[in-house]
Amino acid sequence: MPDTRTAARPYLKPLPEISDLNRPFWDGLGRHELRVPRCADCGDFNWVPYPACRTCLSENQRWTVVSGDATVFSFTVVHRGPGAFDADVPYVLALGQLVEQPRPCNVLANLVGIDPGAVRIGMPIRLGYVEIPDEDVTMYEWLPR
């Protein structure tokens, strides 16, 4: 079962603008699935999503459900944050590299559920889902695996 929590209200951090182009991704999160565009022609994953595959320029990409498992590619412990984030310092920003290949996908999100001083490059992590109260969007975060 995916890890899910509900954020405290009111949620005052930024949220994404949902468009026709990106809606499949955010709909996927609502179903607790991480969907990444994968080129149906050459097989490469593309993150962040672009309208065409970055390897072969094909528009024949499919939103593909991936495991949500990753390893820490890089991270930072933030001690000064913008807006509502400043109440959370120190918090961790991490680039998680998905286990799915080819083309490494480095996905940025907060890494929670761990002492910030214990985070290391290469450590296994997995995606968690965050329900945002009173909003039409589910967010995502990294958790230790």
Add this chain to the structure above:
Amino acid sequence: MVFPRRAAAIVGVYTTRQARSLDKTSYSLQLEAMKGALDDAGLTLADVDGILPFDRSAYSTSPFAAQVWATQLGGRALSFAEPGSPTTGIPKAALAISAGMCNVIVAFWGKAGWKLGPGATAVPDEAPRVAEWHYALFGGGYAHFYALWAQRYLHEFGLDSEDLAQVAVTHRDHATLNPESVMGSRGPISVDDVLSSRMVSSPLHLLDCALDTDGGYAVVIASAEIARNCRKPPVWILGGAEAMHTDFYATIDDPWFPTSGQSVSKTAEIAFGQAGVTRDDIDVAGLYDCFTVTMLRDLEELGFCKLGEGADYFREGHTRLGGSMPCNTDGGLLSNSHNGMPHGMHTIEVVRQLRGECGPRQVPNAKIGLSLAQGASVHGYAGTLIMATD
């Protein structure tokens, strides 16, 4: 094809006062800078027929900055308007001049009243909406993104915070010799001072980060014919290039430090080829130092040392005043000023060095100089410029 060396020159430069906060508008700083640089060149507004405007204007009267500025500058046809930033746009300005498209181009910037840094900002009443997958969703900003980059860099090459801190120390030393720098009057700092300054976003301490200041500047580029009759000696453009590599802090490819290089590397390869000089020929340089780590990566990408060896190269002292290629002699973005879009600041300091105007921080007999601006997704975007005296 060859780059038309010495077909265009930098003939005027100007920096407004740089400070943590200026009681002026961005627009006013841009006007002051533009007029100041033209005056430095001994030219007037009537001579200008091209601009490199990065900013729009105080009023949204056109979607194109160049149209607004053409009107503001008296209402006349400008035959060159390149929205690139100062430094990255200057090679194209030189080419346009050499091709007869225009004669005098002003590149300018000014910023006041807003901050880039990660300092506390107001908590809104409701969740703001931002672009999908943007770092703002996760409390990220420029400093945090460079911190992610620095962390990976230290990890891959077995380096530590002291390797980064030495950059801040040297650039502060240089700033102490620059009375116009924001931090010079505070005196020198040590590696321990950097390491004991508060952590902004690990591994970057406060003193690993650029200043977050107000200020403006301008650079005037003119044809050889005009340059020879200007007030100051011309600083000739020998070569230069601009490159784009990645989007704006969204796509991070692995490897993040490819041996083939990124934007900076590409521009250096082109610029050195055009200029017909070698790396050993560079007497003085100004390299983009928005964070300490950036300076080390600049030296690697420009080919002054190998990938991963920037810290060792820096420690050998080549880039210090008195070294073989003093860099950031004004104190750089770390200790002189980072005014929001400081892409032209390093070029201006190199021009002043090549003119011999730098007083106690003057590099003796400086004849050939290099400036580098970079940005976007850490080396996703870059401009290298090689300049020389007569």
